[in-house]
Structure formats: C-alpha cells, structure tokens
Amino acid sequence: MTKTKRTHPLGLLDHLAKSVKNWWPLLIIILAQSQSWWGKLLIPAAILIFVIWPLISWWSISYRVTPTALEFHSGILVRHHEHIPYARIQTVQRKQWFYLAPFHLEEVSVETASHEDGKPEVRLAAVTPDVAALIEHYRQAANTVPTDSSTANSAEPVIAPAVQATYALTTRPRWQFVLTSTGFIPILLVALGIYGKLPHNLIERLGSDLAHLSGLFLIIGGLAIAVAAWLFTVVMLLIRYFHFRATRIGDQIQVAKGLFQRNTITVPLQRIQAVRFKQNVFRQWIGIQTAQLLLASRAAAEDNNDDLVLLPAVTLPQSYTALRPFVDWTPATSPDLSALSVTNGRRWLLVRNALLIAVVPVAIATWFWPTWNALFDLVLVIAFGQGLFAANNTGGSLVGHKLLVLRTGHWWTRETYLVPLAKIQSVRLRQSIWMKRTHLMHLTVNVRHGNRNQAIALRYLTANQAESIYDWYRTNAI
C-alpha cells in the first residue's frame, strides 16, 4: 500500500457527526424558525456546515502506509502533513461502530508520545482492517530490527508471532467487576450539583413539601437516586466491557472490548510505563482488583483515568500469576511491601493531616447550617478513617534491581504500582524542618501517564527508607 489513499466514503458519516456535534444549536434554530425569513437565511449556512464542510474535510484527509513511515495528510485551509516512523508509535487503536461492521470497515487511531494534547496524531475514520494490520506489521518489524531497513521493506508478513497469553472476562468476575464500580459516585455528585443550581423558590417549595414527609421518605428518595445512578453505570460497563479479551502476541498486548463500538488497542510491551493494581472500597470487601497499564498516550482515555484495563477483575492471590504472562518484568508472586512503610508511631500524622483538611470546611458549614451538624461531623469521621487507611496502605519495596513496587491508599482506593527503573522519570524527596527532627521524609516517584505526569507519593516514610530508594535510583538509572 504505497499509494496515497482516501478513507472509505462511509467515513463521511464521522465528519458529519462531528459537524452536528459542534453545530447542533444551528439545526434547532432552523427548525424553530422555519417560518420566519431569517430562519430561511440560515439554510445556506447549514448546507455549508452540514454538507459541504464534511465533504471537503473528508476529501482533504489522505494517508499512505509506506515501509518506513505512516504518512497522514489533512486540513482544508492549512494543510498538515504528518510523517510518523513506526518506531515512534505508542498505540494503535481500532474502533468499530456497529454500523461499520457489515462493511468490514473500522476507525484507526495512531498515537505517538508527543505532548499534543487530547488528540491522536492520526485518525482514519473508515478504512479496511488491512490498514491496521499493515501498520502493525511494519511496526513490529521496526521494533525488532530497528536499523535494518532491508527486512522492513518486505511487505509479506514475517512469521506470525505466537499467542503467548489470553485473558477473557468470564461471567463471575464480570459481574463482580461491573457491580462494584464506583463510577456512580461522580454521577451522584453531578446530581447534587444540579440540585444546588435549582432556583431558590423551587428549593423552598420543595423544602416545605418535604417538611410534611417523614425523614424515612427522604432517605428512600436519596437511595432511589443512588440506585438509579448505580444501575446506569452497571449497564454502561456491561456495554463497554462486552466480550472483553486481552491477548499477548509476541511483544505486543492487544485488548479488545465493547458492544456497540468494538474497541481494540494494541501496545508494544516496551511502551508500558507502569502497571497498576487498583482496588476500590467495594472491591476490597470481595477481594478482587483491577490491573491496568499506564501508557504514554491517551488511547485508553475512555477507560478509568486513561489507563488501559488489562485484567478487569482478578482475585488477590491470582493477581501476579495472571499478570506475569502478559508483562515479563512483573514479579511471579505478590511481593512483600513492608520495606517502605509508615511506622506504627507515625500513623497519626496522616490522620492529623486528613482531619486538618476536613476541619475548616466542616467548621464553616457548621457555622452556617448548625442543624446539619451531625452530618458534617460524619465527614470528620470519614477523614479520620481515610488518614488511617492511607497510613496502613503505604507500602513498597524493590523487587530485584530493576523494579520498584509502591502501594498507596487514596480516597479509599488501594493502588499498587509496578514501575520499572527505566520508566521512572525523576525521584523527589521532601522534608520539612519538623520532619527532620523525627527523621521522616516524603518520597515522590514520577512516571509518565497519558500526556501528563503521575506522581506516586509515599508520605511519612522514615528518612532511611526514602533515601535508600533515592540513592538506588540515582546510582542505577543510567
């Protein structure tokens, strides 16, 4: 495929959808004002935006898959020409909306590690699967034989690498995974925010109505909203993680999932910045956790916090044995993380900090709404628990010479990071003068994550523990 090509005409739908997404108010205005003269005046503008512009922008996009680089041309008034060498590609993502499936077409996005925010470098709206396959083929050749161009030139596939590991989400873990998501909490907060934005007289009327009802009704109403939000996230997750399958082929990991839009992401092993086990409060109760890959691209932005979910739900004892076939450098068994920890006498420091953060808003809130005092005091109890949780979950240790394992507890979520030495960007120590006296230190390990920095902070370690990691990093990271 060395000819410059355009995407399939069905890709027009994608450009059309983008126009509608950006300009939908115009459509509504035209429909509402279809009788008036100025409503009619808008029709030519609508034709330009919804017909001509998508046509031209579809026409302006072309691509070429050459043996050395992927070329991508776009832009109407300002032409962009991108040349991406295969060795620079971070992720190749294929998305197939259900309406493209009968035509054997898919959307292909290619991302590099450049700091361009939010957008993939290349996005081909509708192309045949052989485009992605060819890119994959050239990329594999480029990654295995970085400088030898003679092998990369041959277009016929080299020996197809064997499938080394697979993981499919079976029924029980799937339900465990979707039922224990905390995704409904942000929805609840948004609902609360909307409540706060309602006009005052409405709230007052509602308040006087509610005064007649018993407190029980209020609680039931609140619970009903929570359950609705929770059911919504369950359905969303079922759709998003439909037929979840992770595969390791050679030195690449491929994750496919999704019902209406089949989403396939391919990542070379060497591009993984870190692996993270994440366990929210519900999953701590039933003893499962999620393994995610931290990447230097935003291909997995729709997943939880940009991380590519590799194993959605694994039990604690199986975590490391399930992960190892996918990522070679991870330990075979659960490592002992007691080398870095908050010592017994120091846990109260984290509790104190959590309380300090909570106490000011609680005091202000109590001042203004004294009747709700009991509810606000509950916040202090939660903060106390959170401080203790953070202290108890702080952990970490070196595994061999090349791997650092760090565990933190934030917002009732336990996170275990596996970070290879080569991917740690910098290490920072912090110590206040009061901590100097008590020989304590904060340790921060910086890792690339999406298009930003992930600072993994372990607070109130002993100075010896923190400095040992700092020195290990300074002397070994060459």
Add this chain to the structure above:
Amino acid sequence: MSQSQHPLPNRIKLIWGISAIGSLLVLLVVTGLFWLAQTYWDWAAWLTVTMLVVAIGEPIIETALIPYRYRFTRYMISDTAVEMQAGFIFKKRVAIPIARVQNVTLNAGPLLQWRKLSKVTVATASTTHTIEGLELTTAEQLRDQIMQLAREARHDQN
C-alpha cells in the same frame, strides 16, 4: 559520580533583589488602581489599605529571605544525573538521570543576560525542573553533555 553540591552563582542574589523591587513597583501600581477605584467608584477604603500593606510587606519579606533562599538552593551535575535541592523549612531534593532528559532549555531574561547567567529548565517525558540561574558556560556545558548523550545510540525509552 559523587561531585559536591554547588550553590547557585553569587550574582543571582542581586537579580533576586532587583526582582523584589520589580514586584514592589507592580504591587504599587495595583495599589494605585485600587486607590483610583476608591476615589471614583467608592470602593471600600480597607481594600486599598490591605493592598498597600501587601505591596510593601511582600517585597520586604522577599528581600529578607534572599540569603536563606540562596543558602539552601543547591544543584549538582554529574556524568549521569542532575540533582537539585531547595528550601529549608520545606526541603526538596530531586534526582533526574541524564538518560531521562528529553530536552534542556536555556532561558535568560534581560537581567540574567546582563549578569551572564541563564535559567536552565530540564524536561523529562513527564516532569520539568528548573535551576533558577547558572553561569552561562555551565548551562551550555550541561546542555552539550545531554545532547552528547542523546546522540550516543540512545534507543527510545518511551
């Protein structure tokens, strides 16, 4: 490997002093605007007074802290890593291996240029770290050292 830690060049103190005067001027102008707003739009007088206190207090504190800021800011450049240290009350220390450095930016405003100094910003794939002022020769040496390392068959780490 174990090179000693260097303080910043002594001349940086003068530049910090001048920049404190700069903040004084800017804050005085802001205070003046508040005073105008007070006279013409009847803004509360305490706003102007508060602003005046800030305008005078902030540069004084900034100037008074210069010796401490100077004394506790250290940097170290070895063959393999750049290290920076700053702060006394909140002491920070960071290690950036040269192999992780993506780019080095030398940046000098008119004041730094005048004193032949340069601000050095070291960026990794995810973080940026700044040394507030280095001798121009040291800064260029650091930059060349990192460029040299980049040239030596450095396989892409990300």
